[in-house]
Amino acid sequence: MLTALLLALWAYLCIYDILGPVFFLGFRPLIAGFGAGLIVGDVQTGMLIGGTLELMALGVYTYGGATIPDFTVGAILGTFFGKEGGFEVGISLAIPAALLLTQVDILQRFLNFFFVHRADAYAEAGDEKGFMRMMVWTSHLIWGLSRAIPVFLAVAYGQPAVVAVSNFFENNPWFNQGISVAGGILPALGFAMLLKILPVSTYPAFLLIGFVLFAYLKMPLVGIAIAGVAIGLVYQQLKYRGQEA
Amino acid sequence: MDTAMEKKLTRSDLMKAFWRYIFLNQLGWNYERMQSVGYCASILPILRKTRPDPEEFKEAFITNLNFFNTNPVVGFPLILGAHAALEEAGASLETTEGLKVGLMGPLAGVGDTIVWALYNSIIMSIGSVMALSGNVMGPILVILLVLIPYFAVRYWQFFWAYNQGSNLIAQLGSGMISRVTELATIVGLIVIGGFAPSIVKMSTSWEWARDVEVRGEMTTQVVNIQAQLDAILPFMLPLLITWLAYWLLKRNWSPIQVILLLTAVGFIGGALGILG
Numbered sequence: 001m002l003t004a005l006l007l008a009l010w011a012y013l014c015i016y017d018i019l020g021p022v023f024f025l026g027f028r029p030l031i032a033g034f035g036a037g038l039i040v041g042d043v044q045t046g047m048l049i050g051g052t053l054e055l056m057a058l059g060v061y062t063y064g065g066a067t068i069p070d071f072t073v074g075a076i077l078g079t080f081f082g083k084e085g086g087f088e089v090g091i092s093l094a095i096p097a098a099l100l101l102t103q104v105d106i107l108q109r110f111l112n113f114f115f116v117h118r119a120d121a122y123a124e125a126g127d128e129k130g131f132m133r134m135m136v137w138t139s140h141l142i143w144g145l146s147r148a149i150p151v152f153l154a155v156a157y158g159q160p161a162v163v164a165v166s167n168f169f170e171n172n173p174w175f176n177q178g179i180s181v182a183g184g185i186l187p188a189l190g191f192a193m194l195l196k197i198l199p200v201s202t203y204p205a206f207l208l209i210g211f212v213l214f215a216y217l218k219m220p221l222v223g224i225a226i227a228g229v230a231i232g233l234v235y236q237q238l239k240y241r242g243q244e245a
Numbered sequence: 246m247d248t249a250m251e252k253k254l255t256r257s258d259l260m261k262a263f264w265r266y267i268f269l270n271q272l273g274w275n276y277e278r279m280q281s282v283g284y285c286a287s288i289l290p291i292l293r294k295t296r297p298d299p300e301e302f303k304e305a306f307i308t309n310l311n312f313f314n315t316n317p318v319v320g321f322p323l324i325l326g327a328h329a330a331l332e333e334a335g336a337s338l339e340t341t342e343g344l345k346v347g348l349m350g351p352l353a354g355v356g357d358t359i360v361w362a363l364y365n366s367i368i369m370s371i372g373s374v375m376a377l378s379g380n381v382m383g384p385i386l387v388i389l390l391v392l393i394p395y396f397a398v399r400y401w402q403f404f405w406a407y408n409q410g411s412n413l414i415a416q417l418g419s420g421m422i423s424r425v426t427e428l429a430t431i432v433g434l435i436v437i438g439g440f441a442p443s444i445v446k447m448s449t450s451w452e453w454a455r456d457v458e459v460r461g462e463m464t465t466q467v468v469n470i471q472a473q474l475d476a477i478l479p480f481m482l483p484l485l486i487t488w489l490a491y492w493l494l495k496r497n498w499s500p501i502q503v504i505l506l507l508t509a510v511g512f513i514g515g516a517l518g519i520l521g
Contacts, residue, residue, distance in 0.1 A: 020268045058366050058373075109275060135283075186508065191487050232428045
């Protein structure tokens, strides 16, 4: 029960972090899973689940407030269940949990109307103190609880599900195979989302350069990033030559 | 006008606005007005000082609850700092609302591309690869690379924009934003070109056997499909599946729908032993 409370609190903190301070990017699965690993006393599983989900969700952000799968909660629950049932059990519970929670996210974003209408009332009354009381004490409740409550319930009462899932895995190796292949393909979504917000058709050559550096020259990722900055700078120097900087 | 300008704001007023921004910026986010309440809470300490008349203060309070949404790391503090400078110079509510509406869109584009899409994807993929090999420095490194640079960039933006004041609009209009965005775009595309095939894993274990007659003798020739694909273009399947996801998003599929499709393809392919 203590673990359930601590993990629920961690989920609350991870979501609060992206709503304000952004001190540790707690909503990213790598960090959420790492913290959950520390809480349950199994950092390795936390990093495995978090790292796997992070690569699946690379580049997946709520651009303009669009709802995305809740990999934060997915990583926390995946770590908790993965500690007992192993990595496959953890990851295969994390993905459906992340997808299920998207509905909760849409709902809670609607419920937050409450705060903006309360704010209007405070503004009409010129009541800054009342408004700030609401901002500091209650404005994060709906957002935080929409993550903390599902985490608490799943951790406190989800045990039988884990036993059932791990038994199923032992008897059906093909299922395992399917999950791991799907996990390898999913990162395609993150890259597709990145490509969608970038003007691909204006600069197709740069995509090809990156591909050649990796696929033929076997350059490590940091090297590609540094080469990218250099190429970008040279491109702009040539393009804007003669204009003031 | 600048020289005669009276300093109504103290450093402690500015710091108060800055800390409120840090701790409250997206709280109460909702579909109707998005970050409006967080923005309003951050600018209120400034409005208190620049509009001592209760009626004027109330009007500004109400106005600053209008729709607002931008990137919370790059954009929000810059607009807040510039807004504080305009308030101090006695600008009208129309001017300050114009500033907010004019800058929030372009800065959201810059911030989302540079901070979320580019910087985060790089540090997160490096951190994840380290974490997957069991190295606790992976997540710790990511936290450090978020904690310090993010805070520095936010603090710098806020005070830079405040000090630029009304010059800011001219500065940003001079093409600086588009230059920075262009550079970020180029780096982003090069990085994605290399990252996508390195991280998306898709290969086929399919083999195709056929009986052929070689000099009158029947033999079975096994063709390894993956080796054939690699000979044509390395990482062909990861590229194709990424392109498919991109194409579907462009046709207004939602990310959730694409996830379901990719999961189905991977799961069925893996379970049948065709992929992986």
